Amino acid sequence: MDDTLNELLRRLVRSRAVAALGTLDAGEPFVSMVPYILHGASAQFLIHVSGLSAHTRQMLAHPRVSLMVTAAEGTVAEDGSAIQPQALPRVTAQGDATRLNSSSDQYAAAKSAYLERFPSAQQMFELPDFSLFTISPRSARFIAGFGKAHNLSAQAWARILETA
Amino acid sequence: MDDTLNELLRRLVRSRAVAALGTLDAGEPFVSMVPYILHGASAQFLIHVSGLSAHTRQMLAHPRVSLMVTAAEGTVAEDGSAIQPQALPRVTAQGDATRLNSSSDQYAAAKSAYLERFPSAQQMFELPDFSLFTISPRSARFIAGFGKAHNLSAQAWARILETA
Numbered sequence: 152m153d154d155t156l157n158e159l160l161r162r163l164v165r166s167r168a169v170a171a172l173g174t175l176d177a178g179e180p181f182v183s184m185v186p187y188i189l190h191g192a193s194a195q196f197l198i199h200v201s202g203l204s205a206h207t208r209q210m211l212a213h214p215r216v217s218l219m220v221t222a223a224e225g226t227v228a229e230d231g232s233a234i235q236p237q238a239l240p241r242v243t244a245q246g247d248a249t250r251l252n253s254s255s256d257q258y259a260a261a262k263s264a265y266l267e268r269f270p271s272a273q274q275m276f277e278l279p280d281f282s283l284f285t286i287s288p289r290s291a292r293f294i295a296g297f298g299k300a301h302n303l304s305a306q307a308w309a310r311i312l313e314t315a
Numbered sequence: 316m317d318d319t320l321n322e323l324l325r326r327l328v329r330s331r332a333v334a335a336l337g338t339l340d341a342g343e344p345f346v347s348m349v350p351y352i353l354h355g356a357s358a359q360f361l362i363h364v365s366g367l368s369a370h371t372r373q374m375l376a377h378p379r380v381s382l383m384v385t386a387a388e389g390t391v392a393e394d395g396s397a398i399q400p401q402a403l404p405r406v407t408a409q410g411d412a413t414r415l416n417s418s419s420d421q422y423a424a425a426k427s428a429y430l431e432r433f434p435s436a437q438q439m440f441e442l443p444d445f446s447l448f449t450i451s452p453r454s455a456r457f458i459a460g461f462g463k464a465h466n467l468s469a470q471a472w473a474r475i476l477e478t479a
Contacts, residue, residue, distance in 0.1 A: 235435045
């Protein structure tokens with residue numbers, strides 16, 4: 152991808168707050184919503200989820216997940232017109248979900264970064280059943296517009312989106 | 316659910332243009348974006364997709380899919396404050412995907428309804444590889460806010476959301 156596309160991808164993933172998470176529910180696809188941040192040198196997704204929720208059980212049982220970030224409906228193109236829904240930029244990452252050990256240094260750094268982005272989540276960190284998971288992209292598919300699809304390796308993802 | 320919740324669900328699903336579609340990619344979850352409308356007395360989702368795309372192949376191979384509609388980020392609550400990302404209303408339907416036969420009466424009615432909502436899709440109906448699919452909810456899970464989850468049967472879904 153060229154610099155313009157890289158910048159479009161960065162803007163997309165950094166500007167949004169929630170993603171669609173695809174997990175496996177007894178062999179069937181299941182989609183749920185998760186707030187996320189990008190974290191660390193390899194630009195992993197970091198999510199904070201309840202142990203009572205279906206997606207958390209599903210990630211633990213089957214850590215290979217899919218995660219999509221979509222531009223806001225009504226996003227305006229460079230010519231000032233609203234982008235048609237079917238042309239909205241979006242990116243889907245296929246990744247591996249890993250629960251962070253809450254007594255690790257990695258957890259403390261991740262929690263701090265997460266709360267910087269979502270201060271209102273503080274109260275949820277005080278609930279016993281919530282966990283932080285990283286989702287590490289193995290590959291991603293970026294659709295920059297109608298018919299403009301690009302495949303990215305984990306290495307390309309990290310290079311374009313690294314946060315550290 | 317009470318009338319207030321039913322109305323919140325109707326507003327959510329009718330106000331949005333795109334959904335997150337979860338399909339099965341060789342046994343793994345895969346999430347993609349689809350514009351949608353609700354159509355007919357049982358309030359099926361109706362989507363228009365390219366035969367060249369991964370999700371279309373995946374729906375044909377494994378018709379049991381998941382589809383999520385999420386309120387816009389920054390949606391304002393009744394008290395005038397922006398809803399926190401983790402509390403955004405969203406609904407996930409588990410449903411069955413069926414490709415419509417393009418020479419059927421059902422297709423003509425569906426195409427007409429789709430184009431009424433998305434006039435700019437006209438050009439895509441002229442491409443040979445696009446198809447209309449219905450996704451018929453078997454069940455749905457509506458999360459109206461933080462900790463406010465409700466399960467709906469197909470019958471409840473149709474009763475609340477019927478469009479005809």
